[in-house]
Amino acid sequence: MNDVQFALLTLGFIVIIIMIIHNWAQLKKHQKKTQKLTTSSAPTLDDDNDPLFQSSEFKIKETISHPNSQPEPSGSERIIEANLPEDINRATEAVASIVTKTIQNGKANIFLEDLTNLSGVTVYVRKDNEIWSTGEALDDAIRFNQVLVVQPLTSRKGALSEESIALLNAYVTKINEAVEGNLFWIANSNIQEESNLLNEFREAVDKALILKVTPKSDSSFHAAALADFFNKPKIVNRKLIHELVDAENSNIIICQLLSLSGKPLQINQESYIQGIVFRMDIPNTPNITHSFNQMISLIKECTKKLNGVLVDAGSKKIDDDYISRVYVHLKKVEQKMLTKKIIPGSDIALKIFS
Structure with a gap:
């Protein structure tokens, strides 16, 4: 073996020794890090240290106001919303509107006694732009030329049955004929289809x-x-x-x-x-x-x-x-x-x- 071969062999041996030492050092470093993570106590989940427990209000507002998912209502939509009672939600209720030809006196022509067979139905009346009246305010002294009949589309009892929808339509028609009015469905005229869809949503989150x-x-x-x-x-x-x-x-x-x-x-x-x-x-x-x-x-x-x-x-x-x-x-x-x-x-x- 000449001097050149011996020098190359020595150099190769030194490189191998250096690699072994480096790998050993890295292994010890990794073991110490793993041991530190293992022995440390797991943090308690709360509002301060878990990103999942941050307020969702900002994201929710963005979801609601996003132009692709919730478009701005048209002028006519805003007018309708502004003229409805505050506790009506057209996304979850069927709403029939009746405008009478003449001012009606008393409650006789809204047939409140029929509501006993109509689960969840609410009747509102008002004269011109006055405040809507409902419930106990519907008495013989009431005067009105506008009527709203409101039916929730679903409840924990399930979607509306065909019988319930038939009774609702008959009740709305009965009022409309009695007051000689003009009938218009403001929301969810296709009651059965909309009721089934909303009930699917209810079951998913209820x-x-x-x-x-x-x-x-x-x-x-x-x-x-x-x-x-x-x-x-x-x-x-x-x-x-x-x-x-x-x-x-x-x-x-x-x-x-x-x-x-x-x-x-x-x-x-x-x-x-x-x-x-x-x-x-x-x-x-x-x-x-x-x-x-x-x-x-x-x-x-x-x-x-x-x-x-x-x-x-x-x-x-x-x-x-x-x-x-x-x-x-x-x-x-x-x-x-x-x-x-x-x-x-x-x-x-x-x-x-x-």
């Missing part, structure tokens, strides 16, 4: 969120700790049912707190409670995702003070990842409702989800 807290080790919660937990201003007892109310508005109900059997809880020093059910009526809860955060906050406080564990309806333990996925689902439900111009927890939502 869910109840049920979470449970059960004792971690004992057979029941300790009565003293239980009484202390329920002694909070945000937990109110209405008609024997405990409810979590919104932190800023006590008139907003976020969820009910029930026994495992779904019955009201009896909280006293002798209580034997084996679990607490937190039930949210999703479409009838205002500001769904914000309310969900308050519900989860109370549940975490419950698990801490009562030494409990959070489980789903099937008694499977729930972690923060599960909570995050539930939040994402609720955000989608909220956006679907707002896109339909149905505000969660509103009177219009209550008409559909009741």
